Amino acid sequence: MQKKYKLLLLGLLFDGVGMLSFVIPFVGEFSDVIWAPASAFLIYKMYKGSEGKIGGLVAFVEEAGFFGTDFLPTFTLTWVYKYLIKKNRKD
Numbered sequence: 001m002q003k004k005y006k007l008l009l010l011g012l013l014f015d016g017v018g019m020l021s022f023v024i025p026f027v028g029e030f031s032d033v034i035w036a037p038a039s040a041f042l043i044y045k046m047y048k049g050s051e052g053k054i055g056g057l058v059a060f061v062e063e064a065g066f067f068g069t070d071f072l073p074t075f076t077l078t079w080v081y082k083y084l085i086k087k088n089r090k091d
Helices: 003-022 027-046 049-063 074-090
Strands: none
Touching (some): 003 074, 027 074, 049 074
């Protein structure tokens, strides 16, 4: 399997983990305290360069629940940007 599809599958998995905070009331908010820095680190490691740095920052802000963004699938959106949007911009 190509690396980009492995990143997509991991991204979907990690976005699913991030969505689990909606399932259990009150526990979800506590889990976001742990998941926000973890997701930022994971996305930073998954995507090198500016995508990883910006993605990590966005993931942290999103998972911490700032600005009501906790529902965004940051990992998947980063993959879409890197492999679909950015790729098409180079052509």
